[in-house]
Amino acid sequence: MKQTNSFALLHNLSRNDSHQAALQLSHIQRQRQQMQQQLIQLLQYQDEYRQQLNTILHHGTSSAILQNYQQFLLTLEQAITQHQQQVVSWQQRETIAKKNWQGKQQKTNTFNKLQQRSERLQKKQADFIEQKQMDEIAQRAVLRTS
Secondary structure, three states, rough: HHHHHHHHHHHHHHHHHHHHHHHHHHHHHHHHHHHHHHEEEEEEHHHHHEEEEEHHHHHOOHHHHHHHHHHHHHHHHHHHHHHHHHHHHHHHHHHHHHHHHHHHHHHHHHHHHHHHHHHHHHHHHHHHHHHHHHHHHHHHHHHHHO
């Protein structure tokens, strides 16, 4: 019985670790998705702004307005580069968190199997003891009637 309790305790601890790792993975996935969405929005904004720049270039504009557009596009490109780096960073974190969760999940599954094996063995032993006791009772009953 003590061994089963030990396996149950280890299984519960492992399951809690796995759950925490899953929560962390979920958080990281949401952050990565959010960064990807922001990057997509920045890229769309960049495309729209470039189209606006092309339109005003065809119609003619002042050098001050052209310079403002170019400066803004440069700033936007820097923001896009930073977001791309952030997305890569979050993807790496996600890969690490996923491997961590998978390892903890595998450990949980292992403890679960050990716990089940221990419970089966204990049941088998208990059944054997019960059968032995029943045989002894039956044997005593036969001896009493003889």
